[in-house]
Amino acid sequence: MLLEQIAKPSDIQAFSMQQLLDLCTEIRQAILFRSSLDGGHVGSNLGVVELTVALHRVFHAPQDCILFDVSHQTYAHKMLTGRAAAFLDAERFCEASGFANPFESEYDAFVMGHTSTSISLACGFALARAQRGSSENIVVVIGDGSLSGGMAFEGLDHLAELGVGVLVIVNDNNWSIAENHGGIYRNLAELRRTQGTASHNIFEVLGFEYHYLEAGNNLELLMSSLACYRDLDHPVVLHVHTLKGCGFARAEADPEAWHHPGVFELLKGECGFEQADGVCNLALGTGQTPQTPQTYADISADILLKRMKQDPLLVSVSAATPYLLGFSPEKRSQAGTQFVDVGIAEQHAVSFVTALAAAGARPVLGIYSVFLQRAYDQLWHDMCLNNAPVTLVVCGCSVYGSHDATHLGFFDIPLLAGLPNLTYLAPVCCEEYEAMLAWAIAYTGGPVAIRMPGQGIISRPDLAPASNMSFADPRYQVVRKGSRVAILGLGSFFELGESVAGALAKHNLYATVVNPRFALGVDAQTLHELAASHELIITLEDGVLEGGWGEQLARELGTSGVGVKCYGFKKSYPDRFDTEAFLYEQGLTVKQISEDVLHYFGM
DSSP states (O other): OOGOOOSSSGGGGTTTTOOOOOOHHHHHHHHHHHHHHHHHHHHHHTHHHHHHHHHHSSSSSSEEEEESSSSOOOHHHHHIIIIIHHHHHHHGGGGGGOOOOTTTTTTTSSOOOSTHHHHHHHHHHHHHHHHTTTTOOOEEEEETTTGGGGGHHHHHHHHHHHTTTOOOHHHHHHSSSSOOOOOOHHHHHHHHHTTTOOSOOHHHHHOOOEEEEEEEHHHHHHHHHHHHGOOOOOOOEEEEEEEETTTOOOHHHHHTTTTTOOOOOTTTGGGGGGGGTTTOOOOOOOOOOOOOOOHHHHHHHHHHHHHHHHTTEEEESSSGGGGGGGOOOHHHHHHHEEEOOOOHHHHHHHHHHHHHHHTEEEEEEEHHHHHHHGHHIIIIIIIIIITTTEEEEEESSSTTSSHHHHHHHHHHHHHHTTTTTOOHHHHHSSHHHHHHHOOOOOOOSOOOEOOOOOOOOOOOOGOOOTTTTOSSSSSEEEEEESSEEEEEEEEHHHHHHHHHHHHTTTTTOOEEEEEOOOOSSSOOOHHHHHHEEEEEEEEEEEESSSHHHHHHHEEEEEEEEOEEEEEEOOOSSOOOOOHHHHHHHHHOOOHHHHHHOOOOOOO
């Protein structure tokens, strides 16, 4: 196998053209092998195999700097830089993450995982290069919708002014996660249609030299083209048209579903897997993607579509992630103009929904917690300062979400805690989630965020709010009355609190169990009643402790005399962790917490 012969990119310099083509086939098979067993970004990586091989044939990393925007499409790059075993051997998957990381390899220039940052990084590298008088090449690969991010425009604008030698490769595969949105993509489509000769060209207007290559999956043409752009003394945009999912029929046919499909099975014969053991000892199956259970996203779409029929002013908004609220292509079609995807543009999305609300519409924005960080100023200055009645559904804010350091979502409560006027709700179950979403849509008193539960759907009719319940002011739900110790488990950690109470009951210590429901704000009356009748109050949160929810309660109880123990996560960037091992390290298992309580009481 050719891949097993590559320890560094220079190893492919001696390969013949046929060997390079065979190498591309092996890379595709390795991408599919690992992704089928471990999940991953399939379509984007399959689409840049030839481009990545050509880059490493023409340029000389790590002396030359190659920056992949987002870096979700770096699987081929990793295989060509000494990490192929992490894609060929299931026991070694852990040796390479799904994103660039210089702590993993010197061939990764930067820790990356978020969109639209690469051109700005290239500007910094280019200016530093000029200051030290060196001459290395700097190459950016940006695509998959990243040009819709405002930071990409800022980087292009500055790079044009700097006028330094940087090659910006626009990897144009016609797609973001779903379809592309925004005027720039209409311009890219016109450039594709005219083979790069359209009179309106955003890159030339900015001052870039521009070139177009239609055959973005033709290795030989890519190598000959890239060879023209070494040792540049000015910025150049090379617009390359690639095929998302190239070489894998199912991904080519449905690019949205195969952007990041989770685990799946491969059929014998797909992408060169002809024998039962496959090139990577692959266990071939039926070719079917496993059926997934209903999710909170499905519930969201059902609720919103039903209400849209009754209220034409209800609008669901996405920042290139329509699946967060369950808006599949079919459901987007059903919603019509009441569904809007603004592209990868979270800052714009927050200001956009703020104005929608101010104009009398009822906007609901579904957004990942980790990407909401990019819109902090808009949350502060536009939405909360104007007290706009926007509904935010914050997703992925849990230890049960992404485990990559670049995509940790459990920093949301400290992020939002300092914002005036914001209500932040933390449902435990689907009954609470449905009630909170319905209330938030109707509420006109200010912005409401809902922390979508991190685990699968939980049904708890006993926790269902009363049909007329308002969430305008924090009110806790005392689910079970006990004595001495009260356990308040927020959202996804409520059932952890119940389990701790069960463990304590075995020692004849019967805890009060409380469902707080509110991630921001304090139900002072209930809290002080608990303090007056208990010796210890415990808070459990699926998030970072410092600046988090538990600290709000501890501050309120500071002079009450009751003991308070807050449980959550230490401030850090854990990477690719095992959930149960991480919880153990944080002292958040049932056994650890219950032992702490028993020790507190000398039991």
